[in-house]
Amino acid sequence: MGVSTKQLRELYDDMVTARYYEERLQEEYLEGKQPAFDISAGPIPGELHLAAGQEAAAAGVCRHLRDDDVVTAPHRPHHIAIAKGVDLKRMTAEIFGRETGLSKGKGGHMHLFDPDVGFACSGIIAEGVPPAVGAGLAAEKRNEDSVAVAFLGEGAVNQGAFLESLNLAAVRDLPVVFVVEDNDWAISMPKDRVTDVEDASQRADGFDLPGRRVDHDDALAVYEAADEAIGRARHRNGPTLLEVQTHRRMGHFMGDPEGYRPEEDQEAAQARDSIESLAEDMRDHGIEEETLGEIRSEAEDRVDEAIEWAKDQPEPEPEDAYDDVFVNPPSGVTDSEPDHTLAGGDD
Ligand SMILES: Cc1ncc(C[n+]2csc(CCOP(=O)(O)OP(=O)(O)O)c2C)c(N)n1
C-alpha cells in the first residue's frame, strides 16, 4: 500500500505526542521521589511504566481503527491510549489520581478506561486478551463490522489466557487482532529463558491462524502489516497474530536501575529510534523540516495543556472511596465514612 502525506503526518503526530507525553510524565513523576527513591511520594505515586521506543506499534495499528473498535492494552499503555484517541486531559487527571480522571482517580496509570473510544488497559499481564475476544464475539453477534485489538508484551504470550484466546478467536473466526510488542524483556527476564519459541508470531501456527512478524519498530512497516490484519478482521476473514519488534529505551518502570541488562542492549535500543526513522521517511516523501517541527510543537502544546489542566483538578474526597467499586457493597461499606478496618482486618 502507498501512504499519503496525511497518513504520515498522523503517524508522526501520535508518536511524538506519546514520546513527549512520557518525557513530561517522567519529570512530574520524579518530583518528591528523590534522593532515595520513594515510590509513594510525589504527584504520581506508585509505579510508572513508560513505552519510549514502542510508539510505532501503537500508531501503526491504531491509525486503522475507528472509535467503535475496541482496544485492550497492558500495563504500558500510554502510547496505545494516545493512538486510540483517549481523552488526553482525563487520562492525565487519572494518572495524577484526580477526581475528573477517567475513573475518578481510582485506576491510575495502568487502569485507564475510556468507553467513548473503546479503550481499556490493565496491570494484570494478558488480562486484556480474553475481553478483546469477547468484544470480537459481540461484534459478530450484533452483525457489526467493528474489530477488537489486544496488545500484549512478549512476556505475556506465555500466559494460558492468551493461548486460549487464540484458540477461541480462530475456531470462531472472530474479528480480533492480537498485537505482541516484543521489547525483548519481561521486567528483567529475557524471552529465551522462558520459552524455546523464538518469535511469538509462530504461536499462530498452532491455532491455524495467520502469524506475522514485523522485524523492526518501523511505523510504516507496522502500518502496512496492520492494514492487512485489521482489514481481514473487518471483512470477517478471521483473526491475525501480529508481532512487532520494539526497543525498550528505558527501564521496566521508572526507578528500575536495570542492573540485569547488558550495556550493549541498552545502547542498541538508544541507537534505533522509530520516531527518527519515520521522520526520515517523511523527508523522503518531500515533507519539509518546518512541517515536522510544527507537528512536534503542536503536540507539545497539547500535552503541556493536559498536564497543567490535570494538576489543577481536585483530589477525590475520602468519603467517595467506595463509590463505583462494588456492585453489591459488602456489609460495612456504606455511602458514609469508609471503614478502614476492611482493608487490613484480621479475618
Ligand atoms: C498475571 C501477572 N503476573 C505477573 C505480573 C507482574 N508483571 C508485571 S509486568 C511483567 C512483565 C511483562 O512483560 P511483557 O509482557 O514482555 O511486557 P513489558 O513489560 O515488556 O511491556 C510482570 C511479570 C503481573 N502484573 N500480572
Ligand SMILES: [Mg+2]
Ligand atoms: Mg516485554
